[in-house]
Amino acid sequence: MASVALEQRAGRLPAEVTRFVGRKRELAEGRRLLDASRLVTLTGASGVGKTRLALRLAAEARPGYADGTWFVDLSALRDAELLAHTVAEALHVPDQSTRDRLDMLAEHLADRELLLVLDTCEHLVDACAMLAEVLLRSAPHLHLLATSREPLDVFGEHTMVLPPLSLPDAEGPEAEVAASDAVALFADRAAAVVPGFTLSGGDLPAVARLCRRLDGIPLAIELAAVRLRALSVEQLVERLDDRFRLLGTHRAQRAGRSRHQTLRAAVQWSHELCTPREALLWARLTVFPGGFDLAAAEHVGADGEGVEAGLPADAVYETLARLVEKSIVLREEGGCRYRMLDTLREYGSDLLAGLEEAERLRRRHRDWFLGLAVRAEAEAFGADQAERLERLMREHANLRAALDYSVTTPGEAAQATRMAVALAQFWFSAGLLGEGRLWLGKALDASASSDRARALCLAGLLAVLQGDLEAAESFQAEAVPLASSSLERAYTVELAGLVAFFRGDLEAARPLLAEPAPSGDIWTMLRLPLLAALHCLTGDIDRALEYCEECRVVSAASGDQWCLAYATWVRGLAHCLRGDPQAASAETQRTLRLMRGLNDRLGSAMALDLAAGCAGFTGSSERSARLFGAADRMWRIVGAPMFFGPAYLSLREVVLAEVRGSLGERGWQVFYGEGLRLSLDEAMDHALDDRPGVNARGVDPWEPLTRREREIAALVAQGLSNREISERLVIAKRTVDSHLEHILAKLEMASRTQIAAWVTERLRPSR
Numbered sequence: 001m002a003s004v005a006l007e008q009r010a011g012r013l014p015a016e017v018t019r020f021v022g023r024k025r026e027l028a029e030g031r032r033l034l035d036a037s038r039l040v041t042l043t044g045a046s047g048v049g050k051t052r053l054a055l056r057l058a059a060e061a062r063p064g065y066a067d068g069t070w071f072v073d074l075s076a077l078r079d080a081e082l083l084a085h086t087v088a089e090a091l092h093v094p095d096q097s098t099r100d101r102l103d104m105l106a107e108h109l110a111d112r113e114l115l116l117v118l119d120t121c122e123h124l125v126d127a128c129a130m131l132a133e134v135l136l137r138s139a140p141h142l143h144l145l146a147t148s149r150e151p152l153d154v155f156g157e158h159t160m161v162l163p164p165l166s167l168p169d170a171e172g173p174e175a176e177v178a179a180s181d182a183v184a185l186f187a188d189r190a191a192a193v194v195p196g197f198t199l200s201g202g203d204l205p206a207v208a209r210l211c212r213r214l215d216g217i218p219l220a221i222e223l224a225a226v227r228l229r230a231l232s233v234e235q236l237v238e239r240l241d242d243r244f245r246l247l248g249t250h251r252a253q254r255a256g257r258s259r260h261q262t263l264r265a266a267v268q269w270s271h272e273l274c275t276p277r278e279a280l281l282w283a284r285l286t287v288f289p290g291g292f293d294l295a296a297a298e299h300v301g302a303d304g305e306g307v308e309a310g311l312p313a314d315a316v317y318e319t320l321a322r323l324v325e326k327s328i329v330l331r332e333e334g335g336c337r338y339r340m341l342d343t344l345r346e347y348g349s350d351l352l353a354g355l356e357e358a359e360r361l362r363r364r365h366r367d368w369f370l371g372l373a374v375r376a377e378a379e380a381f382g383a384d385q386a387e388r389l390e391r392l393m394r395e396h397a398n399l400r401a402a403l404d405y406s407v408t409t410p411g412e413a414a415q416a417t418r419m420a421v422a423l424a425q426f427w428f429s430a431g432l433l434g435e436g437r438l439w440l441g442k443a444l445d446a447s448a449s450s451d452r453a454r455a456l457c458l459a460g461l462l463a464v465l466q467g468d469l470e471a472a473e474s475f476q477a478e479a480v481p482l483a484s485s486s487l488e489r490a491y492t493v494e495l496a497g498l499v500a501f502f503r504g505d506l507e508a509a510r511p512l513l514a515e516p517a518p519s520g521d522i523w524t525m526l527r528l529p530l531l532a533a534l535h536c537l538t539g540d541i542d543r544a545l546e547y548c549e550e551c552r553v554v555s556a557a558s559g560d561q562w563c564l565a566y567a568t569w570v571r572g573l574a575h576c577l578r579g580d581p582q583a584a585s586a587e588t589q590r591t592l593r594l595m596r597g598l599n600d601r602l603g604s605a606m607a608l609d610l611a612a613g614c615a616g617f618t619g620s621s622e623r624s625a626r627l628f629g630a631a632d633r634m635w636r637i638v639g640a641p642m643f644f645g646p647a648y649l650s651l652r653e654v655v656l657a658e659v660r661g662s663l664g665e666r667g668w669q670v671f672y673g674e675g676l677r678l679s680l681d682e683a684m685d686h687a688l689d690d691r692p693g694v695n696a697r698g699v700d701p702w703e704p705l706t707r708r709e710r711e712i713a714a715l716v717a718q719g720l721s722n723r724e725i726s727e728r729l730v731i732a733k734r735t736v737d738s739h740l741e742h743i744l745a746k747l748e749m750a751s752r753t754q755i756a757a758w759v760t761e762r763l764r765p766s767r
Contacts, residue, residue: 071119085432117146370402
């Protein structure tokens with residue numbers, strides 16, 4: 001899962017992995033339009049560089065927005081119904097309420113000053129237009145920057161048609177030819193492919209001719225530069241001339257030499273330079289809507305049973321490596337995952353349709369990610385829990401595609417039900433309660449599978465957590481007659497107990513939650529902290545602590561951290577009610593660290609709430625008010641009712657009233673307001689009392705990095721590799737890779753050496 005650190009006000013932009021070349025005029029015009037309009041749409045042909053320019057504009061604009069600049073990649077999204085979910089996910093607005101996601105987004109952004117980049121809108125243009133209209137009306141300080149092949153056609157929209165890169169004059173001086181953006185880009189990318197490459201006088205005319213033949217389209221130029229591994233510049237031009245002749249004159253007569261044709265010519269040329277095996281894998285990999293790892297590529301991309309097309313599983317890796325060398329497939333930072341640019345994926349999709357195996361590959365894709373979900377369910381409470389949840393989040397686009405295939409393909413809906421049920425912990429931990437209910441609803445509408453009782457109970461659980469108790473009761477009532485096994489019957493009983501608990505009827509909930517149930521899944525693991533909380537809130541502190549201890553023992557045996565975090569929260573509450581604030585604070589600190597490690601936002605809101613209560617008990621009224629403000633901000637973001645129901649809410653109100661009375665109304669508003677303005681990461685730092693010191697001027701020299709990012713930056717400065725850092729901090733290497741990418745983006749740097757120098761400067765003693 002994405003790190004909690006991404007909640008920083010600086011926002012989230014992907015790091016640039018290659019040098020940004022040229023575009024001075026377009027950058028200036030983009031800045032002017034962003035100053036003049038709240039909605040700017042960059043339009044232009046495929047491969048012309050819309051995304052890259054948008055990212056550079058957003059990075060430059062970041063200091064001007066109090067709440068940062070945020071990037072949302074829509075290229076992998078195919079279902080317009082999930083647009084608001086996807087934007088909310090990118091902004092870290094948890095999906096834990098029954099309210100409409102667009103309404104929640106509008107409320108979340110209402111008082112924020114930020115720039116939101118919506119990238120690749122053309123296939124969802126109507127949905128993006130509606131979203132833009134709603135958000136811009138609701139959030140007066142919000143600015144939107146969109147990229148699309150066509151305008152959104154929204155009132156107040158300013159459009160900027162992005163032209164190709166500037167081209168050299170055939171008769172111009174050498175210096176002017178070399179300075180043109182198109183030639184400069186080719187030279188930069190060529191130097192990366194062929195170390196020591198420079199634009200010599202002999203090569204310059206050929207490079208200029210090549211760039212003109214490619215109409216200055218950045219993607220086409222980059223694809224051509226890769227060929228320098230095997231061909232000279234002159235050979236590149238000759239082969240490209242052949243490619244244009246092969247296009248035929250009838251196309252030019254019908255549509256002219258459009259830039260789209262030019263780009264397609266470059267892509268088609270790249271395809272023709274592939275071996276048959278490479279071309280086949282290119283086509284097959286387009287079934288992935290976003291990124292993928294090697295194991296998935298080997299399963300989906302290889303010849304299946306009864307298929308002999310020349311690509312066995314043991315040949316996929318070498319073939320994929322050659323596609324990476326040719327820049328057809330991109331390797332993401334860290335080397336563990338791969339992706340394909342939209343233009344190349346579209347071309348490959350056309351090839352796949354011609355092979356008449358798209359249906360088979362979509363099924364293999366679904367089967368792979370169904371298997372991933374089922375394995376995650378079986379190992380949900382074992383070791384490496386956080387890393388498994390993080391992997392599911394990385395595969396979110398693929399999980400959506402697999403679910404969509406299952407609910408839209410006749411005869412496959414039962415697999416959708418199985419998959420949606422298997423992802424139960426993912427929906428909960430990732431805060432995707434609404435999306436989980438959406439897929440469960442689609443699956444239940446399309447199928448009467450053997451998993452129906454479990455699916456109904458899971459939908460009921462998600463509804464309870466969203467505060468939709470009437471819907472939960474309806475799901476439970478439908479599930480009761482369908483429950484055929486002891487496990488399914490246990491689910492229906494526990495769901496009834498959950499509804500009673502969240503209604504505040506603790507006595508009715510007690511026997512239902514206490515009924516024995518088979519062990520080993522989400523229901524059993526949730527049951528223990530819920531029983532502990534129930535006894536805690538009814539005054540039986542000793543019994544509550546016994547349930548917490550039982551949960552600790554079960555969690556230790558399995559490697560679970562998730563339910564342990566909730567049991568630790570209850571233990572903190574129990575000590576608080578018992579009048580032992582020191583023990584309560586210690587448990588709360590443990591809870592904060594556990595929730596942060598799991599990136600559980602609902603749990604983080606609960607932990608901040610308890611930290612505020614502990615501070616109130618110890619007389620730290622200012623700190624308590626600040627933490628109550630931070631917790632209330634998180635409860636609003638989460639969109640779920642106060643966890644553990646009205647009984648806990650009553651206790652909270654008592655503490656809050658005491659703190660408010662101690663500070664007076666004016667003091668309360670000051671410190672509570674400070675808490676409301678804290679990001680989640682800042683609030684967690686404050687609650688943990690581990691914020692780094694400030695310098696003599698009152699400025700934090702480590703801004704804008706979060707606590708975890710500072711730790712990683714310091715280890716980079718010590719010369720540790722990403723693998724060594726992961727071992728030192730006991731986190732997944734992929735997590736370190738992601739943090740490093742965000743550090744580079746925030747500091748606007750391009751290398752580890754620059755990070756090391758930045759850290760060294762901050763560690764230097766003041767004079």
